[in-house]
Amino acid sequence: MELTFYLPTKIIMGKHCVLQNAGLFSKTGKRAFVITYPVCYENGSVDDIGTVLEQQGIEYLVTSEGPANPELGQMKKFGDTAADFGADMIIGIGGGSILDTAKTAAVLAANKIPPGELYLNKYENRPLPVICIPTTAGTGSEVTPYSVLTIKEKNIKKSFGNEDLMSPVFAFLDARYTETLPAQIAADCAVDALSHGIEGYLSTKSNWVSDMVGMAIFNNFKDCTPALQEGVFTFEEREKLLFNAALSGIMINHMRTLAVHAMGYPLSIHRKLSHGCACGVLLGSFMKYIYGECSKKADAMYAALGVKDTEGFSALISSILKYTDNYSISELEKYTLESFEAAAAKPNPRAVDRQAVLEIYKRALL
C-alpha cells in the first residue's frame, strides 16, 4: 500500500478559539496584513482578530476588498499592499475565495513576480506565513496549500500550490462565524465536502488514509442530515460541518477527485450552480454508473450515511440540495464535450468515456 499522510496546518477548533490562542498570532508574526470581506464584520470574526492583534501588540492593516471569485489579474495589489506595509504574516478571514487570495498574497508579498509565474509552483523567497479563519463550512482551503484563481482571458479556473511553501500554519475553526450563513449555502457546502469524501474514498487510488477520512466525513454528514434537510442547525451541527469541510481539505491534499468534479464545472460556469450543488446533483447518477465496480465500499459508505442503496442515496442528496432546474439535451451534450476528457482522466472506479458522461448527465438532469 502506497500512501502519504501529512497535515502541516495545525487545526484548532472550538468556540472562541481565536481569543483563546492569542499567543499563536504573535508567535507567527509582528505585522499582519488581514484580508477579508464585508460580511465578516457581521459574523464576529474580524472583531475577534482585531481584539487579538491589539492585545498581542501586532501592527495590522485590514482590507475588506477580498474578491468573491478571485482573478489572477486582481492578485498583484494584495501582494503589493502586504509588501508595502512590511507585513510578515497574512491572515485570511472568509470563505474559500478569501483564503485563496490570502495564500496568493503571501507568495506575491515575498516574491516580485508577474502573477502568471504563480503557476510555476516554485518561488525564490519563502511566502509569508498564512493564518486561515474560515467563515463558511466550505472548501477546506484553510488546510490546503492550493489557491484557485480565475484566468479571465481563458475563462478557466486554475489552481497552483506548493505543500512545503503554501500550507497555512494555523486554521482556526470557530463555528460562531458560520452562524450567519444562509441555510442553502450551508447545505451546498456540506455536499461539496461529502463529494470530496466520496470521490477520495471510491477512487482507484484510495488508500487507508482516504478510507479513514472518507468514513469520518460520511459519519459526520449523517449526523447532520436532518439539520441539512430542514435548514436549522444547532451549534454542534455547525461545528461538525465546519470540521467536515476541513476533512475535505485533508482529502484534497491526499487524493484527486473523480469524474463528478470535472463534470460539475460546466454547470457552475454556464448555469452558475454553486460548486457543492454542481457536484451534488451528479452524485446519485454517478454512483449508479460506478456501483457495480465498487459495491463493497459503496455499501459501507451507504451504511455510514444511513441509506440502503443508490436510490436511497440519490434521494438523500436531493432532499438536501432541493435543486429542480430543467436542462435540454443539447445543453448536456455541450457539457459532455467540455468535460469528458477531464472526467475520463480521473481515477474512476469504472472507466468513463464520452457516452458514459452524457449518460450520467442525462440521468441526473433530464
Added chain:
Amino acid sequence: MELTFYLPTKIIMGKHCVLQNAGLFSKTGKRAFVITYPVCYENGSVDDIGTVLEQQGIEYLVTSEGPANPELGQMKKFGDTAADFGADMIIGIGGGSILDTAKTAAVLAANKIPPGELYLNKYENRPLPVICIPTTAGTGSEVTPYSVLTIKEKNIKKSFGNEDLMSPVFAFLDARYTETLPAQIAADCAVDALSHGIEGYLSTKSNWVSDMVGMAIFNNFKDCTPALQEGVFTFEEREKLLFNAALSGIMINHMRTLAVHAMGYPLSIHRKLSHGCACGVLLGSFMKYIYGECSKKADAMYAALGVKDTEGFSALISSILKYTDNYSISELEKYTLESFEAAAAKPNPRAVDRQAVLEIYKRALL
C-alpha cells in the same frame, strides 16, 4: 467541540519508499548521523539508507549502538558524536527506543545542555531535523515529538518533547523492515497500538479526531486478527500493522492515555512484560469496569473489532497475547499502590479509585 488536529511529520508508506524518495534526504541535510542497532543490518533498512545517502552525496556516520531501553545517562554521547561529526540531520532506524534516542540526540547535538535539562522541553537552538524509519510496528514514535528515557537513579521512565521542535520531518514506513520481527513481538506491538486506540477513543476528552483515528485503528486491527492469532502475516497485514502503529502515534499526539497505561507500568517494571502485553492483559478487565459508562461507544468499537461484547473482546485479546502467567494477591496490591494515583488522574469514562484499580488487576491476572 474543542479539538486540535496536526501531523507535522510527513508519513510516507510503501515498499521501497526510502529508495523511491531519495531526494527528500538531500533536501533535509548534507551530513547525517545515523543511529541504529545490529538487527537492522539484517532487515535491509540500513542497506537501503546507505544506498540512498551515497547516491545523494550525503556524508554520514553510522552507530549501531542505539540502546534497547535508552537511559538519560547514555544520551550525551549521541549528541556529542553528532555535533563532532558536524551532522545537520539525524536518521533513526529501529524500534521506539532507537527513534527516541535519535530525537534526543537531535536536541543535544544543537544544545550543549546537561541531559537533565531535556525535560525543560524548551531549547535555545533548534534541534536537528530527524528522519525516522521504524523497523517494528511498535510505538508510533516515528510521528510523535516525544522521547521516553529511563532515569536510572529513580527507576522511572519519563518523557519529554516539544511539538514544534521535535516532531520528525519524515517517517518512512516500509513493512519489508518488519518481516524479521518475531510473531509474538508483532502481536504485542499490535495490541499496544490497539490500546492507544481504545484509550483515546473512550476518553472523556475524546473528540472527532480521536473518534476518527480510533475507528481506523479498530478496523485495521480486525483485518489483521487472524494473522495475529496465528502468527503468520502477509505483506499487506504487516503494512497494516505498521500503519496502525503510526496511527497510534497520532493518537498519542492528540489524546492522553487512560488507567490502562498507568496500570501497565508495574507489570513491565516488575514482571518485564512488553509494553503492549502489559496494557493488553488489562484491557478486558478495564472494559468490564467502564462499560456501563460508555456502552454506546464501546459497542461501536466492538462492532468494528468484530466481537459481540466485553467477553468476546477479552477472548479476542487473550487469543492474541497468549499470556497466562499467574500473580499473587500481594503482588497486585503492590502494583495497585504504585499505580492508582496515576490511574485515577486519567480521563477515564468511569472514575477509578484504589479499590477499582485492585479489582481490575484481580479480574485480569488472578
